[in-house]
Amino acid sequence: TRARFSLASFEIGRPLGKGKFGRVYMARTKTEPKYIVALKCLHKEELVKAKVEKQLRREIEIQSHLAHPNILRLHGYFHDEKRIFLMLEFAGKGELYKQLHKCHHFSEKRSSRYIAQMTDALAYLHRKHVIHRDIKPENLLLGIDGELKIGDFGWSVHAPGNRRTTLCGTLDYLPPEMVEGKDHSEKVDLWALGVLTYEFLIGVPPFEDLNGYNATYKRIARVDLKFPTDGTAPSPEAQDLIKRLLRHDPQARLPLDQVAVHPWITKYRKKVSSAGSRG
Numbered sequence: 001t002r003a004r005f006s007l008a009s010f011e012i013g014r015p016l017g018k019g020k021f022g023r024v025y026m027a028r029t030k031t032e033p034k035y036i037v038a039l040k041c042l043h044k045e046e047l048v049k050a051k052v053e054k055q056l057r058r059e060i061e062i063q064s065h066l067a068h069p070n071i072l073r074l075h076g077y078f079h080d081e082k083r084i085f086l087m088l089e090f091a092g093k094g095e096l097y098k099q100l101h102k103c104h105h106f107s108e109k110r111s112s113r114y115i116a117q118m119t120d121a122l123a124y125l126h127r128k129h130v131i132h133r134d135i136k137p138e139n140l141l142l143g144i145d146g147e148l149k150i151g152d153f154g155w156s157v158h159a160p161g162n163r164r165t166t167l168c169g170t171l172d173y174l175p176p177e178m179v180e181g182k183d184h185s186e187k188v189d190l191w192a193l194g195v196l197t198y199e200f201l202i203g204v205p206p207f208e209d210l211n212g213y214n215a216t217y218k219r220i221a222r223v224d225l226k227f228p229t230d231g232t233a234p235s236p237e238a239q240d241l242i243k244r245l246l247r248h249d250p251q252a253r254l255p256l257d258q259v260a261v262h263p264w265i266t267k268y269r270k271k272v273s274s275a276g277s278r279g
């Protein structure tokens with residue numbers, strides 16, 4: 001029997017952040033056991049106006065059935081006449097993109113460990129034939145131990161997908177097959193993993209073009225990938241992994257099980273102390 005929650009079940013804490021259609025607050029259940037959650041409050045009126053209620057229903061359906069350390073848990077949801085409330089896992093170190101902007105780019109070690117966690121999470125999603133389709137720093141959170149958590153499944157679908165809703169926001173993370181409106185598969189997340197690796201290491205996405213949407217579109221379609229030549233280029237191993245993911249042909253992109261054993265990933269994987277292996 002599923003526990004029934006309502007707004008009255010919670011003490012609402014400080015606002016944590018905001019996104020499209022609403023805000024997210026820290027919240028705690030009033031009765032034992034006192035759960036801390038991130039309560040995301042979305043306004044029904046805005047969802048209907050933007051015609052995204054079906055997308056939200058899909059987000060809830062998909063995310064509530066996922067359980068992985070690098071994927072933000074959706075514990076459940078409830079609604080009143082004006083709002084829908086999602087009871088999300090609280091990620092104690094906040095939004096990853098704010099840290100990326102603060103330190104401009106991440107070190108090779110920090111980037112490699114985040115990409116290893118992303119690879120584990122994506123392998124879990126793809127085993128369930130779920131494509132995320134919106135992997136970007138703005139949708140990533142950090143748990144209390146600094147572990148990466150994929151949030152915001154607003155664009156996820158069961159494979160194969162063919163987008164009907166008009167794309168809005170940045171093209172930067174979209175692969176050629178999506179900007180060209182073609183059918184797409186889980187391989188779109190491999191492309192996004194390559195874009196994410198590049199942005200972690202360099203601080204900007206690879207095909208960003210300040211001349212705007214069409215210029216970015218062209219650079220994606222041509223896979224116009226360039227690394228800095230001012231001495232800030234990533235290591236050869238990092239460049240190798242990025243080049244193996246940013247392939248125009250979705251079938252040519254490095255599969256996740258090979259990303260997991262790529263030298264740039266294994267080089268920085270957390271060492272388990274010898275005691276650990278005996279313990």
Ligand SMILES: CC[C@@H](NC(=O)c1cc2[nH]nc(NC(=O)c3ccc(N4CCN(C)CC4)cc3)c2s1)c1ccccc1
Pocket residue numbers: 016017018019020021022023024038040041088089090091092093094095138139141151152
């Ligand atoms: C990414 C936007 C999206 N957000 C979520 O879904 C979100 C879900 C979710 N779970 N936990 C969160 N944690 C935080 O937002 C957070 C922020 C700052 C924190 N710190 C500040 C610095 N300090 C030094 C340490 C603690 C800690 C936690 C968020 S955000 C969204 C989308 C639509 C509507 C609202 C929110």
